[in-house]
Amino acid sequence: MPVRVRVPTPLRRFTAGSGEVSAVGDSIRDVIEDLEHRHPGLRERLLDESGELRRFVNIYLNGDDIRFLDRLSSRVKDGDDVSIVPAIAGGK
Amino acid sequence: MSYVTDLRCRECGQIYPIEPLHVCETCFGPLEVSYDYGRIRGALSRSTIESRPRNLWRYRELLPVAQEVEMGPFSGFTPLLEAKRLGAEIGLKHLFLKDDTVNHPTLSYKDRVVSVAIAKALEFGFDTVSCASTGNLATAVAAHAARAGLRCFIFMPDGVEQGKVVGSTIYGAQVISIRGNYDDVNRLCSEIADKYGWAFVNINLRPYYTEGAKTFGFEVAEQLGWRLPDHIVLPTAGGTILPKVAKAFRELREVGLVEDGAARIYCAQAAGSAPVIRALHKGSDLIEPVKPDTIAKSIAIGNPADGFYVLRAVRESGGWGEAVSDDEIVAAIRLLARTEGVFAEPAGGTTLGVAIKLVEQGRIARDETVVVSITGNGYKTIEAVAGSIEQPFLIEARLKDFDALFERLLNGKRRRARG
Numbered sequence: 001m002p003v004r005v006r007v008p009t010p011l012r013r014f015t016a017g018s019g020e021v022s023a024v025g026d027s028i029r030d031v032i033e034d035l036e037h038r039h040p041g042l043r044e045r046l047l048d049e050s051g052e053l054r055r056f057v058n059i060y061l062n063g064d065d066i067r068f069l070d071r072l073s074s075r076v077k078d079g080d081d082v083s084i085v086p087a088i089a090g091g092k
Numbered sequence: 093m094s095y096v097t098d099l100r101c102r103e104c105g106q107i108y109p110i111e112p113l114h115v116c117e118t119c120f121g122p123l124e125v126s127y128d129y130g131r132i133r134g135a136l137s138r139s140t141i142e143s144r145p146r147n148l149w150r151y152r153e154l155l156p157v158a159q160e161v162e163m164g165p166f167s168g169f170t171p172l173l174e175a176k177r178l179g180a181e182i183g184l185k186h187l188f189l190k191d192d193t194v195n196h197p198t199l200s201y202k203d204r205v206v207s208v209a210i211a212k213a214l215e216f217g218f219d220t221v222s223c224a225s226t227g228n229l230a231t232a233v234a235a236h237a238a239r240a241g242l243r244c245f246i247f248m249p250d251g252v253e254q255g256k257v258v259g260s261t262i263y264g265a266q267v268i269s270i271r272g273n274y275d276d277v278n279r280l281c282s283e284i285a286d287k288y289g290w291a292f293v294n295i296n297l298r299p300y301y302t303e304g305a306k307t308f309g310f311e312v313a314e315q316l317g318w319r320l321p322d323h324i325v326l327p328t329a330g331g332t333i334l335p336k337v338a339k340a341f342r343e344l345r346e347v348g349l350v351e352d353g354a355a356r357i358y359c360a361q362a363a364g365s366a367p368v369i370r371a372l373h374k375g376s377d378l379i380e381p382v383k384p385d386t387i388a389k390s391i392a393i394g395n396p397a398d399g400f401y402v403l404r405a406v407r408e409s410g411g412w413g414e415a416v417s418d419d420e421i422v423a424a425i426r427l428l429a430r431t432e433g434v435f436a437e438p439a440g441g442t443t444l445g446v447a448i449k450l451v452e453q454g455r456i457a458r459d460e461t462v463v464v465s466i467t468g469n470g471y472k473t474i475e476a477v478a479g480s481i482e483q484p485f486l487i488e489a490r491l492k493d494f495d496a497l498f499e500r501l502l503n504g505k506r507r508r509a510r511g
Contacts, residue, residue, distance in 0.1 A: 008282065060279070065381060065395065067381050083279060087120070087397035
């Protein structure tokens with residue numbers, strides 16, 4: 001299932017400068033595997049050694065933080081929007 | 093001249109030059125400013141600092157700014173009040189309030205971090221500063237930008253109260269409302285920072301901005317006579333101030349301004365937004381995000397990026413943390429106002445409420461020195477307490493009406509005293 005993935009600046013050197021790429025998969029984990037296949041090096045920027053989401057990476061699926069969904073197992077469907085965003089500590 | 097050496101990733105140690113960068117390209121970890129403490133030790137003494145004007149630039153060797161910095165609204169050096177009446181009420185002999193309700197010019201601790209961010213924006217040659225915020229940060233950025241002559245854009249989620257829009261627009265800032273929630277706004281801002289090349293104080297200037305929070309800790313130590321308190325209670329939202337006060341205390345020892353002693357550091361959160369306290373109490377390093385639901389809006393961040401560093405600083409110091417309910421927060425705001433004449437926003441009710449809890453738990457002993465951090469002003473958040481405040485009596489402009497009312501009030505007091 002193709003989904004759109006928004007890529008933040010620090011990761012664009014893996015995507016030939018592109019801020020938006022497409023990937024396929026049934027879950028966020030699948031999508032990350034597919035991203036790695038298309039853009040080698042991306043996975044280790046997103047996941048730590050144990051395969052979990054890095055502490056300072058947030059992934060949003062259609063605007064919702066996947067930590068509120070089913071984390072890396074969150075299901076994705078055709079046309080979904082996935083955003084990769086470095087954690088920003090606010091201060092309101 | 094500056095005593096800064098470089099930026100370093102707090103996670104993997106990678107080194108970066110002093111530029112508007114905030115995340116490590118390798119691991120996304122936050123970048124942190126490093127200093128040459130050996131040189132600072134030689135250049136800075138207690139008497140040098142004491143001879144300088146009473147604002148946060150008196151600690152400039154320990155800030156990431158050009159050393160000739162003499163600009164801005166001169167924030168900081170707020171009072172450290174000895175709180176005898178409040179202390180007597182809650183069972184503490186040596187209680188102090190670090191009172192940023194009167195920080196200049198926008199009445200919150202944010203004037204500290206924004207001072208450094210704006211100085212840095214000018215050094216880097218930015219002409220536009222910006223932030224995503226609905227409250228204290230927005231007003232601080234707008235005011236400091238006005239004085240520095242910088243263009244200012246403030247991004248807010250739509251539907252925020254009119255007062256918050258006015259509080260930024262009055263300084264000439266362009267306020268943009270975004271359809272969505274705070275996370276949506278933050279995400280958009282990091283994209284705007286990339287595309288437009290603006291200085292976002294808490295995004296691409298974040299490593300410098302956060303250093304400004306250290307001045308809260310420097311001042312506490314100086315005002316206690318160059319020593320650290322036994323305990324300090326700090327609020328946690330995104331996780332900026334607490335680890336930076338820990339860093340400030342460490343630096344003071346490192347450069348020889350404070351000789352010994354160690355402060356236990358305590359984290360305070362509102363129960364309706366307490367992801368750090370949950371992790372602390374579980375003994376975990378993993379912070380599960382929450383959806384905030386509390387009157388303490390200024391500290392309602394459900395996914396604190398620097399929460400991990402809060403946990404680490406608290407644990408390393410031998411401190412602890414607690415969360416308090418909205419009712420406890422309001423009660424603490426009222427107690428603080430009634431006993432010490434300080435009107436705090438809910439973040440201050442949170443730190444005081446937590447301090448009370450820590451005393452009850454026996455974690456803080458009666459005769460130890462305790463600093464409770466009051467980081468924002470209650471006049472900005474009237475709505476948080478308005479519902480719990482007694483309404484005034486309405487009478488005719490006649491002395492006998494007042495006599496009758498006063499008699500009633502006295503009787504009411506006597507009845508309460510007997511009951």
